[in-house]
Amino acid sequence: MRGLRGFVTVVCSLLLAAVLGACSSDNSQDEKSSIKLAEVTRSIFYAPQYVALENGFFEEEGLSVDLTTTWGGDKTMTSLVSGSSDIALVGSETSIYVHSQGANDPVINFAQLTQKDGTFLVSKKAHDNFSWDDLRDSNFLGQRKGGMPQMVGEFVLKQNGIDPHQDLNLSQNVDFGNIPGAFQSGDYEYVQLFEPTASKFEKQGVGHVLASFGEASGKVPYTVFMAKQSFLNDNPETAEKFTRAIFKAQKWVENHSSEEVAEVIQPYFEDTDSDIIADSVERYKDSGAYALNPVLDREEWNNLKDIMDEAGELPEDIKHDTLVNTEIAEKIMNE
Incomplete structure (x- = not known):
């Protein structure tokens, strides 16, 4: 909690x-x-x-x-x-x-x-036949604990047989606004990103969009x-x-x-x-x-x-x- x-x-x-005064405003x-x-x-x-x-x-x-x-x-x-x-x-x-x-x-x-959910799974490397199992033992840059992106992300991973806290090297110590830059410059292999960052990274060759967390979570x-x-x-x-x-x-x-x-x-x-x-x-x-x-x-x-x-x-x-x-x-x- x-x-x-x-x-x-x-x-x-x-x-x-x-x-x-704002708290007591009419x-x-x-x-x-x-x-x-x-x-x-x-x-x-x-x-x-x-x-x-x-x-x-x-x-x-x-x-x-x-x-x-x-x-x-x-x-x-x-x-x-x-x-x-x-x-x-x-x-x-x-x-x-x-x-x-x-x-x-x-x-x-x-x-x-x-x-x-409005986030997408982005990888530094292209995957011809992506499987959620590819994430095992990877360096994954996550979102803030308790926020919807992270909760949905963990829910989807668990639905696909992956325990995010046991099967990933999960990092959650980066502020929301700094996540794109940290992924780009760090040794992270996967990240959850909103648009337009996901499309920008794909166009720049920085990342590859693999899956929609929204489609996977309902x-x-x-x-x-x-x-x-x-x-x-x-x-x-x-x-x-x-x-x-x-x-x-x-x-x-x-x-x-x-x-x-x-x-x-x-x-x-x-x-x-x-x-x-x-x-x-x-x-x-x-x-x-x-x-x-x-x-x-x-x-x-x-x-x-x-x-x-x-x-x-x-x-x-x-x-x-x-x-x-x-x-x-x-x-x-x-x-």
Whole structure:
């Protein structure tokens, strides 16, 4: 449970450092038109969100969305709990971690954006006939303990008969932002990478994409829009408008080519070539990573808990109805 303890420790520390006024701010604004949105990182994995922003889907709903990248699940949840943001885009496991600490105002998952893990297995060497068994005794650069990438990675490896802590030389001491550079310069043979880094490495000849962890692990509520229960109670129409805009974007991404998606979201990735963005979007489409609608169903929630439990990071068995609101998304879909 070190991952959970570390997460809680960081969140508590950041909350103590936050402005006390933010913690006691009044969340009862009537149907607010301005939304402060915090995303856990900047990623092509979140393409539908950027499509909603760039195509004016939020504006069509009368919403002005101010997007901030908070760089990390602990910082994102601190922003949400302290009132610095109204809605957060982050992994559902964080809502479970916060709830397990006895939050008086629970964080509720209300609109799902991605439905599978967004990482890919990348190797320094090409493999003509890759088998998960090839990873045995290799130097593997992993992700942060307690985070969804690492938990899904371990789940997939175990499903393929590999104990990541016994059968690999597993390293987890590199910060998220430094993982690509460490893999490139170090003696690691394999790594878990998000896009567009995986496609960039492949194009540069630095690495070779071998498998999708998302395809191998099945559907989970990997990245979800969430808000405090008080915000959803006080701003029901705003939550519906927000979800409606996201659903429009999900359908737009599904019905347009990867090149068209890349053109729309290019402003969010100015340092990345459009062909790399398109390749990344195509990989996510092929793996079924983008959710086709905002409903977080019970089966996905239970799959998430199984993955957390397998990793030893599930603090308690929290039911779907406790931290998930599907009524908003279902209402939007039935309009």
